[in-house]
Amino acid sequence: MFLIRALTLCACAGLTAAATAPALTYSTYLRDAFTPNAIAMDSAGNVYLAGSAVIDPVTQGKVGFVAKLNPQTGQYLYQSILNGQANQVVNAIVLDAAGDAYVAGTDSSQDIQQSFVAKIDPNGDILFLTPLGGSQASQALAIALAAKGQILVSGMSLGPSFPSTAGAYSVADTTNRPYLMELAAAGTGVIFSATGIGGNAIALDSGGNIYVAGTTNHVDYPTTPGAYQTTFPAFNSCSVLCHLLLPGANQYVTKVDPTGSTLIYSTALTGTSGTNNAGLAVDAAGDAYVTGYAGDGYPYTVTPPSIGPLPLYDSDGGFIAALPFVSRLDPTGAKLLFSVPVGGAGVQLDSAGEVYVGGGIGSEPLPGYAMTANLPALAAVPSACLPNQLLITNSAYVAQVDGVSGNLLSTQFIGGDALTISGVALSGSVLWVAGATDYPDLPFTPNALTVPVPGNRYVPGAYLGAVDFSQPQPAAGTPQISCVLDGANLAAVGPVAYLQLLTIFGSGLGPATGVAATDNSTTRLAGVEVDFGGTPAPLLYVSSNQINFAVPALTPLTTISPIQVTVAGAGSSPRALPITAADASLFLNYSLSLPVTTANPLADFIAFALNADGSINAPANPAPLGSTISVFVNGLVTDPNVSTGPLQITVTPGWTVSSFQQMTPYVYQVNLQVPAVLAADGYSFSCPPGQAPLCTAGLTLYYTFGWPNWTAINSGSSGSATVYVKQ
Numbered sequence: 001m002f003l004i005r006a007l008t009l010c011a012c013a014g015l016t017a018a019a020t021a022p023a024l025t026y027s028t029y030l031r032d033a034f035t036p037n038a039i040a041m042d043s044a045g046n047v048y049l050a051g052s053a054v055i056d057p058v059t060q061g062k063v064g065f066v067a068k069l070n071p072q073t074g075q076y077l078y079q080s081i082l083n084g085q086a087n088q089v090v091n092a093i094v095l096d097a098a099g100d101a102y103v104a105g106t107d108s109s110q111d112i113q114q115s116f117v118a119k120i121d122p123n124g125d126i127l128f129l130t131p132l133g134g135s136q137a138s139q140a141l142a143i144a145l146a147a148k149g150q151i152l153v154s155g156m157s158l159g160p161s162f163p164s165t166a167g168a169y170s171v172a173d174t175t176n177r178p179y180l181m182e183l184a185a186a187g188t189g190v191i192f193s194a195t196g197i198g199g200n201a202i203a204l205d206s207g208g209n210i211y212v213a214g215t216t217n218h219v220d221y222p223t224t225p226g227a228y229q230t231t232f233p234a235f236n237s238c239s240v241l242c243h244l245l246l247p248g249a250n251q252y253v254t255k256v257d258p259t260g261s262t263l264i265y266s267t268a269l270t271g272t273s274g275t276n277n278a279g280l281a282v283d284a285a286g287d288a289y290v291t292g293y294a295g296d297g298y299p300y301t302v303t304p305p306s307i308g309p310l311p312l313y314d315s316d317g318g319f320i321a322a323l324p325f326v327s328r329l330d331p332t333g334a335k336l337l338f339s340v341p342v343g344g345a346g347v348q349l350d351s352a353g354e355v356y357v358g359g360g361i362g363s364e365p366l367p368g369y370a371m372t373a374n375l376p377a378l379a380a381v382p383s384a385c386l387p388n389q390l391l392i393t394n395s396a397y398v399a400q401v402d403g404v405s406g407n408l409l410s411t412q413f414i415g416g417d418a419l420t421i422s423g424v425a426l427s428g429s430v431l432w433v434a435g436a437t438d439y440p441d442l443p444f445t446p447n448a449l450t451v452p453v454p455g456n457r458y459v460p461g462a463y464l465g466a467v468d469f470s471q472p473q474p475a476a477g478t479p480q481i482s483c484v485l486d487g488a489n490l491a492a493v494g495p496v497a498y499l500q501l502l503t504i505f506g507s508g509l510g511p512a513t514g515v516a517a518t519d520n521s522t523t524r525l526a527g528v529e530v531d532f533g534g535t536p537a538p539l540l541y542v543s544s545n546q547i548n549f550a551v552p553a554l555t556p557l558t559t560i561s562p563i564q565v566t567v568a569g570a571g572s573s574p575r576a577l578p579i580t581a582a583d584a585s586l587f588l589n590y591s592l593s594l595p596v597t598t599a600n601p602l603a604d605f606i607a608f609a610l611n612a613d614g615s616i617n618a619p620a621n622p623a624p625l626g627s628t629i630s631v632f633v634n635g636l637v638t639d640p641n642v643s644t645g646p647l648q649i650t651v652t653p654g655w656t657v658s659s660f661q662q663m664t665p666y667v668y669q670v671n672l673q674v675p676a677v678l679a680a681d682g683y684s685f686s687c688p689p690g691q692a693p694l695c696t697a698g699l700t701l702y703y704t705f706g707w708p709n710w711t712a713i714n715s716g717s718s719g720s721a722t723v724y725v726k727q
Contacts, residue, residue, distance in 0.1 A: 020470045020471060022410050022467050022469045022471065023412065023467065023573055024412055024466075024573070025467065026071055026445055027444055027445045027448060027466070028444055028450045029450065029461055029462070029494060030450075030461065030462040030464045031461055031462045032460075032461045033053060033057070034049075034052075034067075034462040035051045035422075035436045035460070036049045036051040036422055036434040036462045036464075037052070037091050037092070037422050038050045038051070038090070039422075039423040039433070039434035040093045040094060040095050040101070040425050041426070042099050044099075045427060046077060046099075047068070047071055047425075048067070050092070050103050051065055051090055051462070052064060052065055052090065053065035053081070055081075055086065062086060062088065062089060063083070063086060064083070064089055064090040065079070065080070065081055065082070066078075066080045066082070066124075067080070068080075068124065069449060071448070071449065075449070078120075078123060079124070080126065082126065082129060083107070085107065087108035088105065088108070090104070091104060091105050091106065091141050092141060092142045092143040093143065094143050094145055099121075100119055100120065100121055102117065102118070102120075102143055102151055104116070104117050104141070105140055106139045112137045113158060114132070115132040115133055115139055115140035115155050116129055116130060117132060117140065128186070128187040128188075130187045130188060132153060133162050133179075136159045136163065137157075137159045138155060138156060139156045140153050140154075142198075144203065144204060146182070146208060146258075147208060148185070149185035151182065152181070152202055153182075153183065154179065154199055154212055154214075155179060156176065156177070156178055157176070157177055157178070159175060161174060163190075164179075165194075168193055168194040169260060170195045170196060171195050171196030176217070177195060178195075178196065178197060178199050178214055178216075179194065179195045179196075179197075180198035182260060192260040194256070196222065197222065197263070198212050198214065199212040199214020199254070199280075200215070200277060201278075201290075203280050203281055203288070205286050209255055209256065209264060210258065211253065212254050213251065213253045213288070213290050214251070214277055215275070215277050216249070216250055217249055218232075219231070219234050219250075221250075221252055221268075222263060222266050223266050223267055223268060224266045224267070224333070226265075227266060227268075227334060228268075228269060228329065228333060228335065229299075230268070232250045232270065233248075233271075233297075234248075248273065248274050249274050249276055250268055250275055251269050251270045251292060252266065252270070253266070253269055253288055254266040255333060265332060267334075269290065269299070270298070271294045271297035271298035272297030273295035273297060274295040275294040275295070276293050277290055277291075277292040278344055278345050278346060279346040279357075281347045281355075282349075283353060287329060288328070289327070290326070290329075291325060291327075291343040291346065291347040294324075295322055300325065300339045300341060301337075301339045301340065302406070305323070305341060305374040305375060306374065323341050324341055324345075325340065325343065326347060326357050328355075337406075340401065340406040340407075341376065342357060342359060342399050342408055343359045343401075344358070345357070345420075345422070345423075345424070346358040346421065346422075346433075348425065349426075353404070354400055354401070355402070356398065356401075356431045357401065358421040359397055359421070360395060360396045360397065360419070361375065361378060361387055361394070361397075362418075377397060378397065378411065378413065380411070381397075382483070382505040382507075382545060384483070384485065384490060385485070390490075390588075391489055393417065394418050394419055395413070395416050395417075396415070396420070396433070396435060397413045397414055398412050398431050398467050412469075414433070414442070415443055416437060416441065416442035416463070416492055417437070417439050417492035417494075419435050420437070429468055430467065430469070432465070433465040433466070434462070434464055437460065437461060437463045440495060441491065441492040443465075443484070444560065444575065444576040444578060445574070445576055446576045448464075448576070449464075450560060477567070478572065479506065479510075479565045479571070479572040480506045480507045481504055481506045481573070482506040483505050484502055484503070485503045486500075486503075486585050486634065486635070487500070487634060488501060488632070488634035489585050489586065489588045490503070493583075495579065495580035495583060497551065497581065497582045498551055498552075499551055499666050500583055500634060500666070501540070501549075502548075502549060502550070503546060503548050504546065504547040504565065506572075508544065509528065509543065509545060509547050510525075510542035511542065511544065514541060514542065515541070515543070517538075517541065520538055520665050520666070522538060522539050523536035524536070526542050527567055528547060528565070528566070529565070530547060530563060531566065532551070532562070533558075535553075535561075538550045538552065538665075551577070554579065560577065560578045560579060561576065562574050562575070563575050563577055582635060583635040585634050585635055586607050586608075586631055586721045587634060588606060589607065589616070589617075592606035593605050594606070605721040605722060606721060607721035608631070608632060609631045611627065611629055612627045612628045617723050618724060619724050621724070622725050624674070624726055625675065625677070625725060628671055628674070629672050629674055629723060630669050631669075632668065634667060655674070656672065656673035657670060657671070657672060657673075658673045696723070696724060696725070697724075698722055
């Protein structure tokens with residue numbers, strides 16, 4: 001019954017039809033052990049990523065890292081390590097017309113944490129690396145270029161005496177205060193250094209005026225008379241499991257003259273319970289656009305959606321709820337022209353004045369993703385694709401907003417399991433997105449530059465994607481893929497195994513009334529086909545919003561395969577799936593699994609299990625100690641083109657595998673002997689006070705299979721889940 005299971009999805013309204021529509025044209029897991037913090041594009045279409053790369057897997061020592069790649073040819077043009085010293089990170093990047101890259105970051109390899117700026121030529125050679133702030137600890141967070149090549153850098157001073165120059169704006173104590181500095185084009189010679197103003201984002205207008213935006217915990221950050229908000233709300237936030245209360249974070253926007261001496265305007269732009277800035281852009285008229293995430297009381301010009309359905313659990317002990325925003329201020333900083341709940345992770349403007357933002361939804365606290373299922377930008381996304389606080393935690397999207405009204409024009413959902421956007425860059429009608437991901441479980445597109453599938457799926461790495469907002473509007477009835485999930489546990493997928501069960505969610509995927517296959521070899525069902533590079537996939541269930549299917553037996557040594565859904569001859573945009581030897585996962589009982597809540601800060605995964613009498617294991621129907629219980633595993637079948645050694649399955653200590661058998665070409669049934677005695681250490685069993693004789697038992701299945709012609713043994717874990725037992 002779990003093979004053709006259909007989920008009930010929300011009834012969602014689509015976006016207004018337009019002549020063009022966004023499409024995910026490039027999407028890939030780019031590089032292991034690399035965390036991008038910023039992205040830029042040159043006029044030739046090359047992508048520049050800046051961040052940090054791990055050089056020592058044991059100590060997790062990181063170096064500043066900049067990569068230039070040609071996405072059309074799938075080639076790295078250079079990969080540049082700044083100085084080779086551990087504990088260095090690049091936070092921002094900007095390009096000049098010649099293709100030189102200017103980066104700003106922080107170096108913690110010496111006695112103090114020091115900000116720096118560096119210039120890299122088009123071949124990846126470092127032309128200069130200049131430390132900033134003298135002996136004062138500091139961080140560099142943003143960088144920009146003035147009209148004559150001067151370098152503007154901004155960040156945070158961590159000590160009391162960050163240097164300032166005569167005539168520039170300054171404060172007496174610079175501890176945890178921002179700074180704004182201008183250097184000569186050669187990287188030496190400070191033109192001005194201002195303290196007490198600055199931030200994590202910089203932009204300039206045609207007159208050379210400097211705009212900065214950021215986040216402050218100080219209620220005395222300078223504001224100017226007549227600004228939109230001249231005061232900052234005072235409130236506390238939790239830290240260290242709420243044993244320590246710290247001043248809360250507020251957003252600000254400041255416009256400074258080209259000399260760094262005069263505040264043209266400076267305003268708070270914040271709510272009553274926390275606002276974090278994540279981007280800034282300025283249009284030709286001098287209007288400023290900012291994006292980020294905010295708690296209660298943020299000044300939206302439309303009615304924002306309610307925050308929910310659950311409060312946000314902060315790993316530091318607080319409970320925070322957040323919504324994204326993109327807001328537009330007039331050139332005087334006195335009037336809020338619009339403020340709408342979309343974005344949160346970078347903002348860009350095109351020549352026509354349209355606004356492009358990156359954003360996300362998930363379980364991270366500020367300054368992470370909004371935790372809400374009813375954002376207007378995500379109204380058309382099936383609920384199964386969105387974070388569920390179980391196996392999908394953070395997902396990403398990009399959106400286009402009308403620059404005058406703030407109306408949402410279009411959205412492209414990216415998805416992913418644990419994907420955080422760190423930067424966006426606009427090239428024509430294409431918005432490029434860089435981010436960090438905990439796993440390679442995210443969408444792939446054909447012909448994208450892709451690293452070999454990691455042997456361990458839990459490898460953090462970089463994400464690179466592109467959304468083209470000028471693609472033709474799909475014809476009516478064209479199938480649309482929103483996400484591809486594991487058929488056993490509804491987790492987002494990246495690499496998949498031969499004959500693994502998968503589920504596609506989207507729209508226009510098949511008939512209005514669902515149809516189930518009557519065998520395991522049907523490749524065309526109710527006019528629906530799923531093609532893997534010319535090989536049809538076995539279909540198990542099709543409907544208008546869901547397809548359950550299995551990865552077909554592909555040719556030997558296939559590493560990545562394009563897939564496309566066809567309904568009555570109309571094809572979806574192609575996606576791709578990396579192919580791995582095995583991707584085991586336990587079938588979960590979603591009706592019993594417990595997501596993250598205020599009272600339950602960790603998700604509880606409940607296995608779909610059968611007791612010895614064939615009934616479904618549940619709190620009201622636990623398995624007796626010493627009895628047999630059966631669980632089901634997906635993705636264990638290896639490449640059918642290669643003869644494999646015997647499959648071995650082991651489990652959590654205390655359990656015994658009595659037998660296992662292949663129920664269908666896609667699913668193994670694993671029969672487990674429940675221990676006769678409860679484990680004393682509580683690792684395998686837990687009996688909450690007052691709930692005995694009902695207990696929960698945590699189990700993990702491990703699989704091992706040998707390749708006869710290889711010296712290595714492939715092994716891994718199918719994940720952990722809970723079953724119910726009784727004393």
